[in-house]
Amino acid sequence: xxxFIELFKANxxxxxxxxEGFYWTILMPAFIYVxxxxxxxxxSMGTGMEYSNYVxxxxxAMTIMQGGIYGLAYWMVDLKLRGIxxxxxxxxxxxxxLATSLISARLVTVLAQTVILTLLGVFAFDAGFAPYSYPGxxxxxxxxxxxxxxxxxxxxxxFLCLGLIISNYAKSYDTAAPITSAIGLPLTLLGxxxxxxxxxxxxxxxxxxxxxITYLSDGLRQAYLYPFDFNKLSFDILILTVxxxxxxxxxxKVFKLKE
Amino acid sequence: MENVIEITKLVKVYQKKxxxxxxLTAVNGISFAVQKGEIFGLLGPNGxxxxxxxxxxxxxxxxxxxxxxxxxxxxxxxxxxxxxRIGIQLQSSQYLHHLTLGELxxxxxxxxxxxxxxxxxxxxxxxxxxxxxxxxxxDKKKGLLxxxxxxxxxxxxxxxxxxxxxxxxxxxxxxxxxxxxLFLDEPTTGLDPKARRDLWQLIKTLNRQGITIxxxxxxMEEAEFLCHRVAIMDSGKILEIDEPKKLIDHLSDTTQVSxxxxxxxxxxxxxxxxxxxxxxxxxxxxxxEITSLDKVSAIVAVLKNHNILFYGFTVKxxxxxxxxxxxxxxxxxx
Numbered sequence: 001x002x003x004f005i006e007l008f009k010a011n012x013x014x015x016x017x018x019x020e021g022f023y024w025t026i027l028m029p030a031f032i033y034v035x036x037x038x039x040x041x042x043x044s045m046g047t048g049m050e051y052s053n054y055v056x057x058x059x060x061a062m063t064i065m066q067g068g069i070y071g072l073a074y075w076m077v078d079l080k081l082r083g084i085x086x087x088x089x090x091x092x093x094x095x096x097x098l099a100t101s102l103i104s105a106r107l108v109t110v111l112a113q114t115v116i117l118t119l120l121g122v123f124a125f126d127a128g129f130a131p132y133s134y135p136g137x138x139x140x141x142x143x144x145x146x147x148x149x150x151x152x153x154x155x156x157x158x159f160l161c162l163g164l165i166i167s168n169y170a171k172s173y174d175t176a177a178p179i180t181s182a183i184g185l186p187l188t189l190l191g192x193x194x195x196x197x198x199x200x201x202x203x204x205x206x207x208x209x210x211x212x213i214t215y216l217s218d219g220l221r222q223a224y225l226y227p228f229d230f231n232k233l234s235f236d237i238l239i240l241t242v243x244x245x246x247x248x249x250x251x252x253k254v255f256k257l258k259e
Numbered sequence: 260m261e262n263v264i265e266i267t268k269l270v271k272v273y274q275k276k277x278x279x280x281x282x283l284t285a286v287n288g289i290s291f292a293v294q295k296g297e298i299f300g301l302l303g304p305n306g307x308x309x310x311x312x313x314x315x316x317x318x319x320x321x322x323x324x325x326x327x328x329x330x331x332x333x334x335x336x337x338x339x340x341x342x343x344r345i346g347i348q349l350q351s352s353q354y355l356h357h358l359t360l361g362e363l364x365x366x367x368x369x370x371x372x373x374x375x376x377x378x379x380x381x382x383x384x385x386x387x388x389x390x391x392x393x394x395x396x397x398d399k400k401k402g403l404l405x406x407x408x409x410x411x412x413x414x415x416x417x418x419x420x421x422x423x424x425x426x427x428x429x430x431x432x433x434x435x436x437x438x439x440x441l442f443l444d445e446p447t448t449g450l451d452p453k454a455r456r457d458l459w460q461l462i463k464t465l466n467r468q469g470i471t472i473x474x475x476x477x478x479m480e481e482a483e484f485l486c487h488r489v490a491i492m493d494s495g496k497i498l499e500i501d502e503p504k505k506l507i508d509h510l511s512d513t514t515q516v517s518x519x520x521x522x523x524x525x526x527x528x529x530x531x532x533x534x535x536x537x538x539x540x541x542x543x544x545x546x547x548e549i550t551s552l553d554k555v556s557a558i559v560a561v562l563k564n565h566n567i568l569f570y571g572f573t574v575k576x577x578x579x580x581x582x583x584x585x586x587x588x589x590x591x592x593x
Binding site: 003018084 | 317318319339342343347349350351353354355356357358362365366367369370371436
């Protein structure tokens with residue numbers, strides 16, 4: 001446990017002391033969100049609501065996905081290429097301790113990104129976490145922090161495990177780039193991030209409904225923009241849990257810490 | 260003398276992906292033992308199998324066949340127990356970014372058993388040696404940094420260190436668990452002469468403290484200065500294993516003449532001379548092994564008679580480099 005905690009802390013220090021990388025990790029999604037919210041492009045998306053509201057949970061889901069697929073996979077490749085994995089494996093540390101410490105530290109980053117984007121959306125664009133008017137006189141409150149945390153942790157774990165699996169097969173940056181693009185691009189374009197999947201052709205809708213990011217975006221939208229509704233949220237959480245179990249099993253089966 | 264490492268008929272074949280047969284044999288049935296308290300050197304050209312052998316012993320790689328025991332523990336079934344009792348300095352001296360030397364030492368200590376952590380030590384020990392496991396965190400960390408002459412760099416990052424300082428820090432990091440055996444893989448490669456000699460002194464100091472040291476090196480001078488025994492490897496096999504002095508004594512009847520020529524010359528000019536035992540001509544360098552020192556004049560006469568322009572003419576008696584050259588047939592700089 002001591003090894004795990006120290007590695008977790010070391011990973012956090014590395015992430016937060018890499019100022020340039022950290023700023024871009026935080027700033028780029030925020031910039032994309034602001035640009036999409038102020039430009040008049042959202043009106044043509046058929047979302048039935050202010051685009052700044054619709055796209056905030058999508059951007060957060062996309063950021064979580066990118067943190068795993070791009071962030072962790074490239075970081076692991078870098079650690080491998082610089083011989084650091086080998087140096088760590090020369091100690092009695094177990095591979096799972098190293099892998100879980102990396103994932104845990106990255107989950108903290110994902111939570112930080114979520115908090116910053118949420119604060120930006122809520123305070124600058126009134127996106128979510130606000131009073132909600134039902135038809136009739138009844139009003140409620142849209143936004144549920146607990147559901148948000150569950151969804152972010154589930155999504156983070158899924159995509160960080162995916163990042164680990166990618167790093168298993170990517171021996172260099174040159175091999176990591178096409179693999180991450182091949183996986184990241186369809187997840188971004190078909191994953192319910194920028195527009196509803198109902199606006200896609202039917203065949204792509206079928207594919208989109210298999211992707212975990214579709215349910216992460218949908219779940220976050222439910223958690224941010226509507227009053228708590230267990231029935232609606234539980235479906236997204238169930239699908240994400242199934243995805244997490246499957247991807248954990250694959251990670252345990254295929255992931256090896258090697259040069 | 261007690262053996263701390265025993266290697267028997269060790270074989271490592273790197274298989275090509277998807278193929279059962281063929282592949283590259285990096286280590287080809289070697290056997291040797293390392294004794295407690297000695298500095299043992301593995302010498303050989305690139306691709307000789309030194310690093311592969313070392314990494315198998317360290318538990319970083321699995322052999323194809325053969326048996327390896329370290330401190331009486333089997334390398335395949337008791338890998339973790341071995342790792343707890345050895346220190347490793349790899350060829351690459353890269354570390355995690357953005358962590359100071361002090362933080363890295365803390366981290367590495369925590370990766371061993373909690374009792375060896377630099378953090379939680381309840382009692383002050385009487386043993387003030389930098390290697391003492393019972394010292395409190397800061398004393399231990401400062402002791403290690405002092406040992407490698409980096410006391411003023413505790414808050415610096417590895418990227419801010421010079422090549423020699425980096426190598427010294429890698430040794431400090433490999434000592435956090437008070438190892439009984441320290442493995443050094445080409446510890447002085449890329450260092451300037453001053454930094455190299457500083458590191459030699461450090462290695463000698465650690466050995467005097469009772470640590471058995473196994474090192475690989477390209478530098479014959481280093482092996483001759485540091486090692487109690489050396490094994491000369493080539494193409495995955497051990498060609499000779501003994502004390503450097505004994506290996507050199509076997510060649511004591513040989514004197515070596517070396518020089519550089521302006522133009523390429525015919526090596527046969529010298530092979531016909533009875534005084535010359537062997538010729539290594541690799542333009543512009545020529546190395547001749549002659550029977551005795553008083554035959555040097557005959558070599559100079561040949562050079563003059565054939566109007567061969569030469570420079571850097573040196574004469575020396577046998578050294579470990581000559582042993583290496585004779586056994587491997589390769590110049591160690593190749």
